Amino acid sequence: MTFLKKLGTILLQTGQVVAGIKPFFPILPDNIEGHVRRAVDSLEEAAEIIVTVEAVGQALKIAGPDKLKAASPLIANIILKSDMIVGKKIKNQELFNKSVAESTSVIGSGLNSIAEDEAKAESISAEKPPQG
Secondary structure, three states: OOHHHHHHHHHHHHOOOOOOOHHHOOOOOOOOOHHHHHHHHHHHHHHHHHHHHHHHHHHHOOOHHHHHHHHHHHHHHHHHOOOOOOOOOOOOHHHHHHHHHHHHHHHHHHHHOOOHHHOOHHHHOOOOOOOO
């Protein structure tokens, strides 16, 4: 079992599908530029979406490629809100969609690279601070 699958299972079992995974990302000091903070927040939001889709996918018995298809439009919305895209016209929608799917897959692979025993219910609980 991978980290992402285990974390999705925990989210599904505890009913905390949208609780998030912020404990897995470092907290940046307040004096870091705003755009860096937004980039980290966007990455965390993308990871939360992928974990949520994993949990829902497990509940509905959805295959991996279909989970990617489900998560990609949600990740696209994050990218479209980013400073690098806002106010710009997408010239090649097919290329944009491909890059979004690849980005979604890369974030999922990054989550899957984490040891599965790091996926713990207390790590995703909003009421309980991370242990460590």
